[in-house]
Amino acid sequence: MKVFVFDLDGTILMDSHSIHPSNLKAIGLLLEKNKKIVFASGRMLPSVRKLxxxxxxxxFPIIAYNGSVVWTPEHGKIMELKIKPQRASQIVRKLRSLNVHRQAYVDDKLVVEEDNEHARAYSEHSGIxxxxxxxxAELVEQHGATKLLAIAEPERLDAIIPELRQEFEDVLIFKSFSNYLDFVPSQTDKGxxxxxxxxxxxxxxxEAxxxxxxxxxxxxxxxxxLGVAVRNGTKSLKEVADVVVEENFLGGPGxxxxxxxxRGWFD
Incomplete structure (x- = not known):
């Protein structure tokens, strides 16, 4: 295998948002063997680079915003997909009517219209x-959005997902965390x-x-x-994985x- 692709949160990051020492050691050894390393995250591009x-x-090459943006050190952004302005505005207005926290990612900025605990916690988590x-709604109607995010209790999000998916069929809607609901262009995914x-x-x-x-x-x-899931991963992911390893807090991937x-696999 020549290419190694790592998700961040919940995979190589511990719950403290730090990379587990075993993962750092393994990535270092891969680099010594001249393997290509890629990071693929739901985070904003500036957040991934800063971390x-x-x-x-x-x-390193980075897939950000759950696949809406692909960036390399040599070429900059080689792909950037956006939710269309009118649709992005409709989603923001819908979330506002449901009294659910919403935020937008516009030109690599984290944009909110309310100063609340969800916004502050996300800012601290992402370092942005x-x-x-x-x-x-007016902002995204002018500029579109790379991604929209709703934050609420898991049960609250579960209750509104069917309605949102029915109303916005042309947008991909999924959870990236139990309390994060992502909205990205329909043609977007990390694969x-x-x-x-x-x-x-x-x-x-x-060879990846x-x-x-x-x-x-x-x-x-x-x-x-070869697809590898951590044991703390979702059932859906573990069902498609070729291998399931220890949890993120134990440094499973590393x-x-x-x-x-x-075992000499890289010799």
Whole structure:
């Protein structure tokens, strides 16, 4: 295998939002073997880059916003998909009517119209400052949105998902965390984004390994030669994975790779 693709939150990050030492050690060894490393996250591109800069002195190809954006250090953004302005505005207004926190990702900025605990917690989690506007619906009606996010208690989101999917059939709606509901362009997923990256950089997806934890990683794991889920992952993801490893807080992906190193798999 020549390419290794890592989801961040819930996969190589512990619940403290730090990369587990076993994962850092394994990634370091992969780099020594000249393997290509890719990070694929639902996070904003600036958030992913900022997090990785804490651990590495180089930059990597990144799939951000759950596949809406593909970025490389050499080429910048090679793909960027957006929810159309009118549709983005309709979604914001719908979430507002349901009294659910909503935020938009516009030109790599995290934009909100209310200062509340959800917005502040997300800002701290992502390491990105909030941008406040008076009317979020008006903003996205002018610019569109790379992604929209609703935040609420898991049960609350579960209750409104059927209605939202029926009303906005042309937008992909799914949970990236139990309390996060993502809205992205319908043609968006991490698997398609990885194919775009593979075509640009010239690698074979059959020679790629991908690690994930959530339903937004299903397409990613299906697109590669070896799909690996962490034990804390969702049932749907573990059903499509070729291998299930230890939980994220135990460094499951790293321990799996370190065991392969010990067995001489990379010699």
């Amino acid at each position: 990785l800069q804490r651990y590495f002195d180089k930059e 400052e909030l941008t406040f506007v008076d009317d979020l 398609r984004a990885l194919k775009v990256l593979a075509e640009k950089l010239g690698f074979d997806l059959r 390994v991908a690690f994930g934890d959530n339903d937004n990683d299903v397409a990613l794991l299906r697109s590669v030669g 321990n799996f790779l370190l065991d392969l190193f010990d």
